[in-house]
Amino acid sequence: MTPRYEPHEIEQRWQRVWEDEGAFHVPNPVPGAATPDKHWYQLEMLPYPSGPSLHMGHVLNYTMGDIQTHVRRRSGWHVARPMGWDAFGLPAENAAIREGGHPGEIVARNIENCRAQMKRLGWAIDWDREVSSDDPRFYRWTQWLFLRFWEHDLAYRKEAPVNWCPKDQTVVANEYVVDGRCERCGTPVELRQLTQWFFRTTAYADELLEYPDAEWPERTKTIQQNWIGRSEGAEILFRVEETGEDVPVFTTRPDTLFGATFFVVAPEHPFVEAHASEEAKEYARHAGARPVEERAAEKEKTGAFTGLHVTNPATGQRLPVWVSDFVLMDYGTGAIGGVPAHDERDREFAETFALPIVTVIDDDGRLINSGQFDGLPSEEAKRAIVAWLEEEGRGHATVSYRLRDWSFSRQRYWGCPIPVIYCDECGAVPVPADDLPVLLPEIEDYQPKGKAPLAGNEEWMRVDCPKCGGEARREADTMDTFVDSSWYFLRYIDSHNDEAPFDRFVVDYWLPVDQYIGGIDHTTGHLLYSRFFVKAMNDWGMVGFREPFARVFHQGWVTLGGSKMSKTRGNVEGPDEIVDRYGADAVRLYILFMGPADQDMEWTPDGVEGIVRFLRRLWRIVHEVAEAAPADGVREGALARKANETIVRVTDDVLRRFQFHTPISAVMELVNELGGAVDAPDARFAAETAVSLIQPYAPHVAEELWGALGHERLWEEAWPVADEAQLVRETFELVVQVNGKVRDRFEVDAGLREDELVARARESEKVRAHLNGGEPRKTIVVPGKLVNFVV
RNA sequence: GCCGGGGUGGCGGAACUGGUCAGACGCGCCCGACUUAAAAUCGGGUGGCCCUCGGGCCGUGCGGGUUCGAGUCCCGCCCCCGGCACCA
Numbered sequence: 001m002t003p004r005y006e007p008h009e010i011e012q013r014w015q016r017v018w019e020d021e022g023a024f025h026v027p028n029p030v031p032g033a034a035t036p037d038k039h040w041y042q043l044e045m046l047p048y049p050s051g052p053s054l055h056m057g058h059v060l061n062y063t064m065g066d067i068q069t070h071v072r073r074r075s076g077w078h079v080a081r082p083m084g085w086d087a088f089g090l091p092a093e094n095a096a097i098r099e100g101g102h103p104g105e106i107v108a109r110n111i112e113n114c115r116a117q118m119k120r121l122g123w124a125i126d127w128d129r130e131v132s133s134d135d136p137r138f139y140r141w142t143q144w145l146f147l148r149f150w151e152h153d154l155a156y157r158k159e160a161p162v163n164w165c166p167k168d169q170t171v172v173a174n175e176y177v178v179d180g181r182c183e184r185c186g187t188p189v190e191l192r193q194l195t196q197w198f199f200r201t202t203a204y205a206d207e208l209l210e211y212p213d214a215e216w217p218e219r220t221k222t223i224q225q226n227w228i229g230r231s232e233g234a235e236i237l238f239r240v241e242e243t244g245e246d247v248p249v250f251t252t253r254p255d256t257l258f259g260a261t262f263f264v265v266a267p268e269h270p271f272v273e274a275h276a277s278e279e280a281k282e283y284a285r286h287a288g289a290r291p292v293e294e295r296a297a298e299k300e301k302t303g304a305f306t307g308l309h310v311t312n313p314a315t316g317q318r319l320p321v322w323v324s325d326f327v328l329m330d331y332g333t334g335a336i337g338g339v340p341a342h343d344e345r346d347r348e349f350a351e352t353f354a355l356p357i358v359t360v361i362d363d364d365g366r367l368i369n370s371g372q373f374d375g376l377p378s379e380e381a382k383r384a385i386v387a388w389l390e391e392e393g394r395g396h397a398t399v400s401y402r403l404r405d406w407s408f409s410r411q412r413y414w415g416c417p418i419p420v421i422y423c424d425e426c427g428a429v430p431v432p433a434d435d436l437p438v439l440l441p442e443i444e445d446y447q448p449k450g451k452a453p454l455a456g457n458e459e460w461m462r463v464d465c466p467k468c469g470g471e472a473r474r475e476a477d478t479m480d481t482f483v484d485s486s487w488y489f490l491r492y493i494d495s496h497n498d499e500a501p502f503d504r505f506v507v508d509y510w511l512p513v514d515q516y517i518g519g520i521d522h523t524t525g526h527l528l529y530s531r532f533f534v535k536a537m538n539d540w541g542m543v544g545f546r547e548p549f550a551r552v553f554h555q556g557w558v559t560l561g562g563s564k565m566s567k568t569r570g571n572v573e574g575p576d577e578i579v580d581r582y583g584a585d586a587v588r589l590y591i592l593f594m595g596p597a598d599q600d601m602e603w604t605p606d607g608v609e610g611i612v613r614f615l616r617r618l619w620r621i622v623h624e625v626a627e628a629a630p631a632d633g634v635r636e637g638a639l640a641r642k643a644n645e646t647i648v649r650v651t652d653d654v655l656r657r658f659q660f661h662t663p664i665s666a667v668m669e670l671v672n673e674l675g676g677a678v679d680a681p682d683a684r685f686a687a688e689t690a691v692s693l694i695q696p697y698a699p700h701v702a703e704e705l706w707g708a709l710g711h712e713r714l715w716e717e718a719w720p721v722a723d724e725a726q727l728v729r730e731t732f733e734l735v736v737q738v739n740g741k742v743r744d745r746f747e748v749d750a751g752l753r754e755d756e757l758v759a760r761a762r763e764s765e766k767v768r769a770h771l772n773g774g775e776p777r778k779t780i781v782v783p784g785k786l787v788n789f790v791v
Numbered sequence: 792g793c794c795g796g797g798g799u800g801g802c803g804g805a806a807c808u809g810g811u812c813a814g815a816c817g818c819g820c821c822c823g824a825c826u827u828a829a830a831a832u833c834g835g836g837u838g839g840c841c842c843u844c845g846g847g848c849c850g851u852g853c854g855g856g857u858u859c860g861a862g863u864c865c866c867g868c869c870c871c872c873g874g875c876a877c878c879a
Contacts, residue, residue, distance in 0.1 A: 219873075222795045226875045233879085251879060264879095296877045324877095331878045338879095344792095345877050402878065520873080593817070595803055600872095607803075607818050614817085616832090657807065665805075665816035672816090735811045740860040742812040780859050782810055790859045 002623040005616055007583025011700040015122055023715060024069075024124040026080055028493065028506045039078040041510045042069050043489055043549075045518030045526075046084045049110035050091035053574035054117050055565045056591060056603050057558040063588045063697075064555065064597055064660055065517055066123045070696035071654050073124070074719035080510050082129035082492035083118065085111050088139070089481030090168060090184050093414035097447065103414040104442075107134060117575060121584045122699055124715075129492045133416070133484035138491060140437035141501035142484055143419040145533075147430050150420075154200045154536055157428060161330075162196050162407050163189040169448030170411045171196055173480060174404050175227075175525035180293050191291070197409040197418060197477070201532045205230065205401045207546075208531055213512065214547045217554065220523050227524040229402025234386045236395035238263060238310035238337065240275075241318060247271060247310065250332030250400050253342065254389070255381035257314040258370040259360035260337035262350065263321045264303065268329040271321075276306035280323045287325035295325050301349040312337070313394040314371070314385070324349060332400050406529060408480040413446035413453040415478030423465035423472035432466050438474070452476035485526050486533040489513055489548060508544040515658075516549040519557075527552070553658055556600040558591075565603070573603055585698035586612050592660045592697065615701060618671050618690065622705045624678040625687040631710075633684030639674060640682040640726055643689035646670045647722040650693045667694050684709070692720050735786035736761040738770040754781045761787040 018024065029035035044065040047058055069081045087107045095110075096103035111132065118125065131138050149155035163172045167187035171194065176183040201208075205228055211221060233252035240247060247265070251257075265271050267288035272281060283304035287295075303324030310319050319337070326345055327336055340350035341359040350357055360369045367373045367381050376384060389395030409418060417438040419431035431438055441460045446453045455461060455476035465472040487501070493510050494502035518527075527549070534548040557564040560571040578587050590611040594601045634640070650663040667690055674686045688709055695702035695714050706714040734748045734757060744766040748757065758779055761767060767789070776789035 217796095219795050223874050226794065229875070229878070231878075249879080253879075292877080298877095301877085326877045326879095328878065336879050343879065345879075348877090400878080402875080524874085593803090599797095599804095601803080610817050613832095620832095652807080659807090661803090662805070662807095662816080668816055733811065737810090737812090737860075740810095740858095745811065778859060780810095785810055786860095788810085788859055 002620055005619040005701070007585060007615075007701065010704045011120075011122060011584050014700045014703050015119060018122075018124075018715070019119070022128070024073075024081065025126050025128050026078060029509050031505050035509065036076075036078040038076055039510060040068075040072045040080070040515070041493075041513045042072070042079055042081045043492075043513045043516050045516075045522070046086050046485070046488060047114060048086045048089070048091045049107050049114055050095045051572065052110050052113045053572065053576065054114050055558070055572045055574055057555070057565050059121065059575050059587065060558055060591045060597060061517055061555050062118065062121070062123050063591055064553075065515075066588075067592075067654060067660060067696040068515060069124050070699065070715070071651070071719060074695075074715075074717060075655075076718075080129070080493065081124060081126055082131075082495075083123075083125045083127065084129075084131040084488060084492060085114075085133065086481060086485055086488070087111065087132045087134035088415045088478075088484055090170075090410075090412065090414075091481075092134075093412060093446070094168070094184075096414070102442070103446070104134065120579060121575065121588065124699070129495050131488060131491050131495045133481070133488065134414075134440075136437045136439060137498075138488075139416040139440075139484070141491065142416045142479065142487070143431070143436050143438060144433060145487060145501060146479070146483070147419060147433070148540060148542075149199060149536065150430060152536065152540065154203060155197060156200065157195060157197050159193060159195045160198075160407075161191045162194050164192040164194070165189050168412070169450050171407055171409065173407055173482070173525070175406070175482075175528070180291065196407045198405040198407050199529075199532065201406045201528070202401060202403055204532050204535050205403050206399075207535060208403075208528065211547070213545070214549060215551050216549075217552060220520065220527070220552060220554065223520075223523045224528055227403065227528070231400045231402075233398065233400060234382075234389065234395050235333065235398045236313060236337065236389060238313065238319075238335075240321070241309040241311060243275065243308070247335055248333045249335045249337050250398065251337065252400075253339065253382070254385045254395070255367065255373075255376075255378045256339045256342045256360055257312070257337065257385055258367075258373070259339040259341045259358045260312050260314075261317075261319060261340060261356045261358055262338040263310045263319045264324050264327045264336050264338055264349070265306075265321065266327040266329040266334040267323055267325055269323070269327075269334045271335070272306065272323050275308055276323060277304075280304040280306040284323050287323075288329075290325065292328065301326055301345070301352045303349065303353065313389065313392065320355075322349075322353070330404070331402070406480075406532075408483055409475075409477035410480055411450065411452045411477055412448055413440075413443065413478065415481065416440070416484060417454070417478055418475040420475040421463055421465060421472045422475065423468060423470055425470055426465055426467040426472075429465060429467050429472070435466070440478070452478070454478070482526055482529050486529045489516075489530070490543070504543060511543065512545050512547050512550040514550055516552045517555060518552070520554040553598065555597050556595075559600055559602050562602065564600075578605055578608065582608055582612050583700075585701045586615055589615070589664060589694075589697050593664045595661060597660050614668055614671070615698065617675065618694070619701065619705065621671060621675045621678060622687050622691060623708055625674070625683045626708050626710070628679040629683040629687070630681055631684070634681045635685045635723065636726065637680065637682035639677060639680055639686040640723075641729075642670055642673050643682075643686040644722040644726040646693060647689060647720045648727070651719070651722075654696070663693070664697065689720055692717065732784055734761065736764055736767050737786060737788040738767060739790060740788060743767050743770050750784065754783065757781055757783075757787055761789070 042065050044061050069079050072079045092107050093103045096106045163177050165172050165182035165187055167185045172182050177189050181188050209225055231252050234254040235248050235250055237246040237248050267284035272284045303322045306321045308321045312319055338346040340347040340357040361378055362368050365378050367376050373381050386397050417440050419438045421429045423429055443457050461473050463472055463474055490502050493507050530548045535546050537543045538546045560573055565572050590608045646666050649666040653659045653663045670690050691702050691705045703714050729750050731747045732750050733745050735742055736744045744764040748760055774791055776791050778790040780788040
């Protein structure tokens with residue numbers, strides 16, 4: 001008698017077994033001992049525990065990783081599959097402010113909840129590797145790493161204009177300002193001149209454009225490349241007539257140099273303060289304060305003449321120097337040679353102020369009015385003019401980038417303290433390694449007030465200078481959350497290490513990450529920062545690789561009401577209710593069956609009934625097979641063939657194509673066929689195959705059905721391998737076309753030669769009717785598939 | 792403007808290197824069986840138009856092309872999504 005399918009009873013039972021056995025713990029290799037060389041690091045972006053519940057996007061993400069993990073494990077890979085918590089930072093702190101309470105307590109409670117949800121979904125996580133970025137055992141090493149960056153001049157402190165979010169009351173990195181707004185809260189950011197800590201990401205700008213050891217999606221690479229914004233060009237010196245000093249400009253169009261008829265500096269350019277007329281200074285003061293977006297929106301150019309002139313190094317002509325806000329101080333050199341004939345903005349400027357326009361490139365792209373360079377195609381002219389400038393000592397080829405260094409100090413409480421001490425005598429001094437971690441103190445009032453809340457904690461702030469022993473003060477800013485997530489994937493590998501952030505031997509074994517699953521929204525932030533971290537660590541000899549993530553996959557957004565589920569939007573749907581109702585197996589299957597995992601999908605539980613029906617059908621049919629089918633079932637026949645074909649499809653989709661919805665369809669097809677022949681000699685084999693193949697998706701019910709078929713421990717069972725002999729067909733359905741249209745189809749022997757196939761095709765009544773007794777002009781034979789007559 | 796991705800039934804989607812009348816699998820809908828009835832379950836149908844019920848014609852955003860054969864390749868458009876953008 002078939003028992004009832006009771007998902008909750010089954011799921012709890014197997015989850016307990018796996019937990020008690022530590023079924024998904026995979027130990028690290030030990031130097032000198034034999035270690036499997038077939039290994040796989042399966043990583044999904046770690047969650048922010050800023051709310052009490054995971055959302056369906058997490059369910060999608062971690063189920064995908066889970067399937068990958070199960071299939072790899074059962075195929076003989078050594079799989080590292082860790083999990084942790086991105087616990088520091090704004091999202092958690094803002095949640096604490098909303099709810100009232102200490103962020104540490106709220107985060108701890110959320111983590112506990114989310115961990116329970118993860119366990120309830122039955123994910124094959126190695127909990128022994130768990131880390132949390134707010135744990136001193138973790139952030140001790142975040143601080144230690146920061147000191148290495150500083151030591152290598154890849155972290156520095158400077159005063160610079162930075163993005164300030166007036167709502168969150170902190171500096172925000174360029175990478176997390178979207179359309180001029182704070183990515184977290186949507187508030188428009190302001191520019192403020194502040195002394196901040198930066199990581200020198202620009203030191204790796206060129207290398208970050210290349211992906212030598214990584215298979216990344218094209219669109220992801222493009223986004224990063226656009227963000228880095230590399231432009232090849234030249235730096236050219238213009239001499240100021242009145243003072244004799246040289247002012248450099250950056251241009252990507254040195255071929256148009258002869259057409260430069262005026263010169264423009266940015267309002268913030270030091271030249272203005274040093275030499276410009278009072279009127280120009282006055283203009284610069286006002287213009288420089290306005291946001292770039294606002295300036296760009298206006299059609300009419302503004303500006304003021306400085307009263308000075310420069311010499312065009314190509315023509316020797318005297319050019320007026322203007323100041324205008326369409327020239328930006330933070331790109332290139334903050335000064336340009338205005339070429340109104342060949343640049344739209346320069347033209348607008350020239351037209352507004354009645355400046356001369358000289359055409360130097362004709363309609364065929366060749367130079368004119370350019371002295372010895374006349375007649376050269378513009379691409380050639382670029383090289384020729386730069387070479388000539390170099391000879392003259394007036395310029396050289398150079399490259400400019402859009403990328404800016406990453407500002408990572410935050411004027412907020414809930415983050416990793418920056419281990420720096422300021423001493424009047426010694427300046428900025430690193431906290432000695434033995435004194436790490438600098439613990440984040442418990443403070444009552446952590447509300448953001450525009451300056452670091454830690455600064456108000458006198459007891460914590462006052463410290464002896466590690467160098468001279470004199471009275472000194474701590475750095476009160478904390479680090480951006482993205483510093484924690486720039487290296488968490490390394491700590492996972494060696495999460496209990498008390499001597500170092502990680503051991504190079506084990507990290508070199510597991511990394512680079514074989515498959516990273518995460519949102520595309522972190523492309524120019526987290527993903528870029530992580531690459532920067534790893535490249536630097538490789539240069540210091542800490543790791544033996546230069547790219548952290550060999551393959552990246554971006555899941556689509558699970559949307560609700562058309563927009564991405566997120567706590568800030570408040571449109572979060574968690575897994576609890578639907579798991580309560582249908583069980584974890586159904587939810588796991590359903591979230592993947594909804595569509596291709598890399599596309600956005602609107603969350604609706606409507607279709608889950610179809611999956612529940614499938615599970616019940618599978619349950620019933622497998623039990624029927626267990627009763628009706630011969631015990632020593634054969635592995636040949638129509639069902640066995642279908643089973644073997646399904647093995648190939650599922651395996652190829654998961655491992656090679658990274659496609660998770662089609663394997664479910666494939667197993668459904670197999671189960672549909674099996675349902676009509678539960679007592680067939682090969683039914684038992686087909687049932688075992690179906691259960692085995694569905695195990696990564698629905699591990700609990702699969703385990704139970706595996707038991708019903710008389711076996712145990714499916715999670716350790718070798719992944720099915722297709723029997724090649726069974727895949728070879730003895731007959732196939734020959735398609736016969738006339739002029740490319742299918743006119744007949746029938747089974748033929750697979751061993752027939754081409755001429756025999758043609759002969760069989762010509763015997764068909766239907767085909768004859770379409771040939772009208774005539775001879776085909778041409779006959780195309782595709783062995784094993786079709787014959788096409790062309791008349 | 793530059794760069795990247797995409798457009799297939801009522802819906803989610805399949806078709807992996809051009810080759811089985813494109814539409815697998817599922818949702819929804821329709822019909823039937825079981826039932827006093829409903830739910831659940833099981834069976835069947837489901838791109839459009841025409842039909843003498845054998846079939847015929849059209850059909851993968853639009854227009855061309857290559858090919859015996861195109862959702863798939865090429866050219867030109869249209870639309871949608873994403874990145875960059877007064878970046879010199």
